Amino acid sequence: MKRVIIATQNKGKAKDFETLLTPLGYEVLTLRDVAEDMDVEETGVTFEENAIIKAEAVSEALQIPVIADDSGLEIDALGGEPGVYSARYAGGEKSDEANIDKVLAKLDGVMEDERTARFRCVLAVAAPNKKTITVSGTCEGNILSERRGENGFGYDPIFYVPTLGKTLAELSPEEKAAVSHRGNAIRNLKDALPEWLDNAE
Numbered sequence: 001m002k003r004v005i006i007a008t009q010n011k012g013k014a015k016d017f018e019t020l021l022t023p024l025g026y027e028v029l030t031l032r033d034v035a036e037d038m039d040v041e042e043t044g045v046t047f048e049e050n051a052i053i054k055a056e057a058v059s060e061a062l063q064i065p066v067i068a069d070d071s072g073l074e075i076d077a078l079g080g081e082p083g084v085y086s087a088r089y090a091g092g093e094k095s096d097e098a099n100i101d102k103v104l105a106k107l108d109g110v111m112e113d114e115r116t117a118r119f120r121c122v123l124a125v126a127a128p129n130k131k132t133i134t135v136s137g138t139c140e141g142n143i144l145s146e147r148r149g150e151n152g153f154g155y156d157p158i159f160y161v162p163t164l165g166k167t168l169a170e171l172s173p174e175e176k177a178a179v180s181h182r183g184n185a186i187r188n189l190k191d192a193l194p195e196w197l198d199n200a201e
C-alpha cells in the first residue's frame with residue numbers, strides 16, 4: 001500500500017482521511033507517526049495560507065511529500081466566524097466542547113432560517129522541489145441550537161445537513177465522507193495524488 005502523510009495533530013481529521021483514502025489504496029500516516037513533536041504555528045489569515053504553511057513546514061523538515069488540511073466553520077449570522085479561528089475560538093486549550101458552547105451562546109436568539117453555515121476545507125500538497133498546490137471543498141448546512149449525535153469531532157454535533165436530515169455527528173464515517181468539505185476537497189485532489197505521492201513509499 002502507498003503511504004500518505006497528513007500534516008495534522010487532529011485525530012478526528014486523521015480518521016476522516018483514513019475513511020477517504022483507504023478505498024483509494026493509501027495508508028494514512030499523520031504527524032503522530034512521523035514527527036510527533038512538530039507543531040506548526042498557523043500565522044495565516046486564510047485557510048489557504050495556513051494549509052500551505054503547514055504542508056511546506058512539514059515537507060521541508062522531513063523531505064517527503066505531505067498533505068495539510070486547514071479547515072473551519074463559517075457561520076453567516078456571525079459574519080463568517082469562527083472561520084480560520086475555528087480551532088481556537090473559545091481561547092485557551094483547544095476544546096471542541098468549549099468551541100461549540102461559544103457558538104451556541106453567540107447564536108442564542110437567532111432564528112432557524114438565519115443559522116446557515118458551511119464547513120470549508122483547503123488541502124495543500126507540498127513535496128521537495130515541487131510547487132505547492134491547493135484544492136478546496138465545502139459543505140453547506142445549518143447550526144442547531146443543541147448537540148445531536150456521537151460520531152465525528154469538532155463542530156459535527158451542531159452542524160445539520162438539511163439534505164440528509166441529520167447532523168454530521170449522526171452520520172457513519174462513510175456517510176460523512178460522501179458529503180463533507182474534506183471529502184469534496186479530496187475528490188478534487190484525487191486525480192493529482194499518484195503523481196504527487198509517487199516517492200512516498
Ligand SMILES: O=c1nc[nH]c2c1ncn2[C@H]1C[C@H](O)[C@@H](COP(=O)(O)OP(=O)(O)OP(=O)(O)O)O1
Nearest residue numbers: 008009010069070071072073086087153154155156
Ligand atoms: O469535519 C469537521 N467536523 C467538525 N469540525 C471540523 C471539521 N473540520 C474542521 N473542523 C473544525 C475543528 C477545528 O476547530 C477547526 C480546524 O482547525 P485546524 O487548524 O484546521 O485543525 P487543527 O488545529 O484541529 O489540527 P491541525 O492544524 O493540526 O490539522 O475546524
Ligand SMILES: [Mg+2]
Nearest residue numbers: 010042070087
Ligand atoms: Mg490547527
